[in-house]
Amino acid sequence: MTINERQEEVIEEFEMFEDWMDKYEYLISLGKELPLIKEANKTESNIIKGCQSRVWLAAELDHSKIQFTADSDAIITKGIISLMIRVLTDSTPKEIMETELYFIDKVGLKEHLSPTRSNGLVSMVKQMKMYAIAYSSKV
Amino acid sequence: MKKFSVEDIRKDFPILSREVNGKSLVYLDNGATSQKPQVVIDAITGYYTNENANIHRGVHTLSQLATTAYEEGRKKIQTWINAEHSEEVIFTKGTTDGINLISNAWGRSNLKKGDEVLITEMEHHSNIVPWQMICDEKEAILKVIPINDSGELLMDEYKKLLSSKTKMVALVHISNALGTINPVKEIIELAHNVGAKVLVDGAQQVAHAAPNMRDLDVDFYVFGLHKMFGPTGVGILYGKKKLLEAIPPYQGGGDMIKTVTFEKTTYNELPHKLEAGTPNISAGIATATAVDYISSLNWDEIHVHEQELLDYATAELKKIEGLKIIGEATNKASVISFVVEGIHAYDIGVIVDKMGVAVRTGHHCTQPLMNRFGIQGTVRASFAFYNTKEEVDLLIVALNRAIKMLA
Numbered sequence: 001m002t003i004n005e006r007q008e009e010v011i012e013e014f015e016m017f018e019d020w021m022d023k024y025e026y027l028i029s030l031g032k033e034l035p036l037i038k039e040a041n042k043t044e045s046n047i048i049k050g051c052q053s054r055v056w057l058a059a060e061l062d063h064s065k066i067q068f069t070a071d072s073d074a075i076i077t078k079g080i081i082s083l084m085i086r087v088l089t090d091s092t093p094k095e096i097m098e099t100e101l102y103f104i105d106k107v108g109l110k111e112h113l114s115p116t117r118s119n120g121l122v123s124m125v126k127q128m129k130m131y132a133i134a135y136s137s138k139v
Numbered sequence: 140m141k142k143f144s145v146e147d148i149r150k151d152f153p154i155l156s157r158e159v160n161g162k163s164l165v166y167l168d169n170g171a172t173s174q175k176p177q178v179v180i181d182a183i184t185g186y187y188t189n190e191n192a193n194i195h196r197g198v199h200t201l202s203q204l205a206t207t208a209y210e211e212g213r214k215k216i217q218t219w220i221n222a223e224h225s226e227e228v229i230f231t232k233g234t235t236d237g238i239n240l241i242s243n244a245w246g247r248s249n250l251k252k253g254d255e256v257l258i259t260e261m262e263h264h265s266n267i268v269p270w271q272m273i274c275d276e277k278e279a280i281l282k283v284i285p286i287n288d289s290g291e292l293l294m295d296e297y298k299k300l301l302s303s304k305t306k307m308v309a310l311v312h313i314s315n316a317l318g319t320i321n322p323v324k325e326i327i328e329l330a331h332n333v334g335a336k337v338l339v340d341g342a343q344q345v346a347h348a349a350p351n352m353r354d355l356d357v358d359f360y361v362f363g364l365h366k367m368f369g370p371t372g373v374g375i376l377y378g379k380k381k382l383l384e385a386i387p388p389y390q391g392g393g394d395m396i397k398t399v400t401f402e403k404t405t406y407n408e409l410p411h412k413l414e415a416g417t418p419n420i421s422a423g424i425a426t427a428t429a430v431d432y433i434s435s436l437n438w439d440e441i442h443v444h445e446q447e448l449l450d451y452a453t454a455e456l457k458k459i460e461g462l463k464i465i466g467e468a469t470n471k472a473s474v475i476s477f478v479v480e481g482i483h484a485y486d487i488g489v490i491v492d493k494m495g496v497a498v499r500t501g502h503h504c505t506q507p508l509m510n511r512f513g514i515q516g517t518v519r520a521s522f523a524f525y526n527t528k529e530e531v532d533l534l535i536v537a538l539n540r541a542i543k544m545l546a
Binding site for chain 1: 160482483484485486488489490493500501515516544545
């Protein structure tokens with residue numbers, strides 16, 4: 001599945017929700033799932049500090065594809081992270097570099113990616129692209 | 140004086156009747172900024188519609204009209220804070236700007252190696268960082284007055300820290316994160332006994348009562364208009380005349396000079412010496428309106444109302460299981476910070492916002508204070524005189540819903 005196919009899949013899923021409650025309950029349930037990152041990777045160097053919440057992000061190259069893992073101390077942030085990872089992980093650096101993440105906007109979660117939120121998510125997206133650039137020289 | 144009625148007061152603030160996310164707005168983020176009454180909004184539009192001209196230098200009619208209206212703001216503030224002279228009232232961009240002006244202009248000419256500056260553990264970053272910067276530059280030492288678990292200053296520790304080396308005590312009047320009202324008058328007197336000067340950050344104070352300069356005998360007092368129902372982008376630095384006269388200009392430019400040649404510039408008198416460049420004229424003019432507006436209110440009754448809101452909200456919040464209030468000073472303004480066990484403040488803020496309730500979450504620019512309590516941040520509800528008990532109820536309903544979803 002391509003990144004854009006995965007974005008479409010998420011958008012379709014969110015179309016089922018009737019109100020904000022359903023949507024946030026889904027995000028919270030995603031957030032409550034097991035930590036998405038290995039405890040060993042929850043290090044100071046992998047932390048993306050936001051004013052509001054903290055995000056940890058790690059990336060590994062496996063058979064020319066990047067595998068992302070991440071975590072956050074805030075559960076809603078974590079739910080959104082889980083969606084972003086689902087969309088971007090297991091893709092080649094080139095795919096990630098060329099992708100425009102439009103699903104966040106389409107599913108009505110754009111406010112969480114506003115730079116003024118400083119919840120670490122904007123920096124996380126930037127960091128994911130940086131990993132892709134760094135790994136692109138290795139594939 | 141008109142009897143205080145919260146229903147009537149709310150009609151003065153157009154934004155309070157709007158909806159957010161399909162729900163009536165419950166605005167409990169007054170510690171960040173207050174809402175504006177229609178008269179203040181009209182004053183800003185009125186200036187741009189009828190009087191727009193640059194001030195202080197023009198001979199034409201519009202410039203004179205604008206200058207008079209702007210200087211009226213200064214005079215109104217002078218009366219409101221009970222300052223002796225109008226030139227003791229300096230227009231700034233806001234609280235932070237006022238602190239930076241003093242730490243730079245006063246600090247650079249008064250601090251030397253080994254001198255000590257005292258701040259408190261509950262300071263906003265804006266009253267920490269400027270002092271760190273000037274202390275680094277002058278090799279002066281920054282010391283911190285600690286607090287107890289209720290969020291009150293340890294006065295005995297303060298007395299121990301005071302010495303002939305102390306040159307400045309810079310502290311907050313009301314803590315933005317805890318609501319603690321500090322005993323500033325006593326603190327100022329003790330500082331003066333060792334020959335130190337005192338700067339008070341009155342950012343939160345001005346929403347709850349007029350600070351009295353001559354009664355406090357404070358050396359420098361700073362605040363912004365936007366937290367006292369006035370416009371953003373304008374603040375006040377009060378300073379005792381002889382101290383302000385002695386400090387060198389902070390920024391160079393127009394308005395602050397008397398004569399300029401390439402060899403030498405002579406500086407203007409106070410207050411203009413410290414007000415370089417074209418200021419925020421519309422905000423200065425609306426300052427007069429904001430002061431008129433708050434001066435027309437019955438503050439004895441407002442204090443009773445705010446205390447009722449604080450007591451009621453505190454009691455209702457304490458009924459929520461796992462909720463802990465951070466900051467339980469005996470002398471406290473209508474600001475309540477709290478944490479809920481096992482739930483991140485950000486998550487609470489996001490969910491209650493969906494129900495129309497605006498609160499602040501995070502470290503409130505007081506990271507050392509959060510470290511003191513061993514927490515990352517809090518949820519903060521801060522009340523103004525236009526808030527109601529019904530809004531406290533809506534906060535509690537929203538919180539219970541959020542906790543149910545997030546737990």
